Amino acid sequence: MSVSYLVTIASILHLLSYAHCGFISYEDARKAVIQAEDLLITGGRIHLNAKEDRANDIFMRYKLDELGAGFYDSDVNTAGLHFFKGKKLVEQSQVLKFLKRMPKGAILHLHNTASVSSEWVVRNISYMPGLLRCTNKDGSSIMSFRRAPLEHGCASQYVRVSDERARSINPAAYDRNFEKLINLYTPVPEYDYPTIKHVWRKFQNMFSAINDVLRYLPAFRAYSWRMLEEMYEDNVMYAEVRMDFKELYDYSGRTFPPERTVREILAIVESFRRQYPSFLGIKVIFSTHRDVERTRVFENFEKFKNLHTDHPEFIVGFDLVGQEDRGKPLHNFISELANLPISAKYFFHAGETNWYGASTDFNLLDALLLNTTRIGHGYALLKHPVLWNAVKKRDVAIEVSPISNQVLHLVADLRNHPGSFYMSQNLPMVICNDDPGFWGTKGLSYDFYYAIMSLAPNHVGLKTLKSLVWNSIRYSVLDKGERRTAFENLERAWDQFISDVLQGKVF
Ligand SMILES: *[C@@H]1O[C@H](CO)[C@@H](O)[C@H](O)[C@H]1NC(C)=O
Ligand SMILES: *[C@@H]1O[C@H](CO)[C@@H](O)[C@H](O)[C@H]1NC(C)=O
Ligand SMILES: [Zn+2]
Secondary structure, eight states: OOHHHHHHHHHHHHHHHHHHHTSSOHHHHHHHHHHHHHHHSTTTTOOOOHHHHHHHHHHHHHHHHHHHHHHHOGGGOTTTSOHHHHHHHHHHOHHHHHHHHSOOEEEOSBBGGGOSOHHHHHHTGGGSTTOEEEEBTTSOEEEESSOOHHHHTBOSOOEEHHHHHHHSSOHHHHHHHHHHTTOOOOSOHHHHOSSHHHHHHHHHHHHHHHHTGGGBHHHHHHHHHHHHHHHHHTTEEEEEEEEOOOOEEOTTSOEEOHHHHHHHHHHHHHHHHHHOTTOOEEEEEEEEESSSOHHHHHHHHHHHHHHHHHOTTTEEEEEEESOTTTSOOGGGGHHHHTOOOTTOEEEEEEOOSSOSSSTTTTHHHHHHHTTOSEEEEOTTGGGOHHHHHHHHHHTOEEEEOHHHHHHTTSOSSGGGSTHHHHHHTTOSEEEOOBSGGGTTOOSSHHHHHHIIIIISOTTOOHHHHHHHHHHHHHTSOOOHHHHHHHHHHHHHHHHHHHHHHHTTSOO
């Protein structure tokens, strides 16, 4: 904990009682306390130049307008509504417009197979020749470009998607139904997903529906390219993407080892960078599902170590994914996970739970004991004073994904999200999008919308936004040279953005 933090809190506590003793006027004490809290907040101490100040004034007009409307009528209070309920309003929002144009730095928590908008998947992948669909024993759709009954769990015949579409009375309606297989959106989430169980079931089904599709080489290539494109279009310059390394396959049924996946993705990023030189690229966090047998987890950990040895700058770390409350806690894997190559890092999902003191809640403790570099979600962290103090002292960033936490049933109203607590005292945090394709957002702007509208206090604007953007590079694992380039590019893009705002090119 920094000295200034202690000093500020201590001197302000002092003032709170002074007001009662009459040494300082009540109003002065009150003002001093408010000011002190404003300084503690994420971005509270950074300085804006004159142009930024003017851009902030413009931004704040829109922000306060929208909050004001919501204050008088909770029906239009996007800050407090479920994203699916508020989606139409958010999409018309001037605040969102501003955030889309704002350079946002890096995405540090994103799963590749849910990274691209479902609308694009329908338009592009679902029209690729050879796509098949079957249903498993639970009646959920599984799609693939190959017939591999055991692994897919198909309980029905395979049908060609192109045949189904051609036979349907209304191909547009067919496409809309297809999109529902990979998008959680519903106008009535409270009805379709009454509990966390319902929404996670559908969520996991969506991964199962699309997983094998994206391992088909042509689909993998198109999808990965589109992932970069959707970041770039949203003014994101870099990402650390969580990926699994299940084998790719081609038209002839040939399969390829993980090494091939690495080569493919490296080639795609390189060619993307040739076209868009201001995009810095990606690094990869090897992820494996936590809800499988221990031996599978260890096999994948070994696979990770081999890939990391060959590509230490690219395959940078390891994580366990899947619903924490249903999967195995980190504590089950300690002996093996203690064995991490010195150059590799952990980026554990931890504390994505509402259970206080349950085994999954302790993932936060184990993640920190294992020296995690960042914490995925860290939703439950505020309940653990020793742990959040450690996070602050060690500068371990919390990857806050507001929409994900709401859609997946941890919190109904994002103004109650613990990200507010983290922000209120500038705990290390970054804003992330987790699985944007699965809830109909693109890039990071939507999550930034909730960060500034729901997590931040009313009167807070550009300082906090800028600080969150800078954090995304600061808490990345870019090396020294890459980091310097990233900050230089960011400064340039930021200045341009501010000028655009002032010249009326944004609104
Ligand atoms: C699918 O996406 C890829 C990659 O963006 C693109 O090259 C291709 O033209 C797209 N195909 C269709 C049918 O849109
Ligand atoms: C974590 O870091 C501490 C201090 O740097 C070190 O003593 C400890 O061995 C590390 N633990 C693991 C599991 O890497
Ligand atoms: Zn995640």
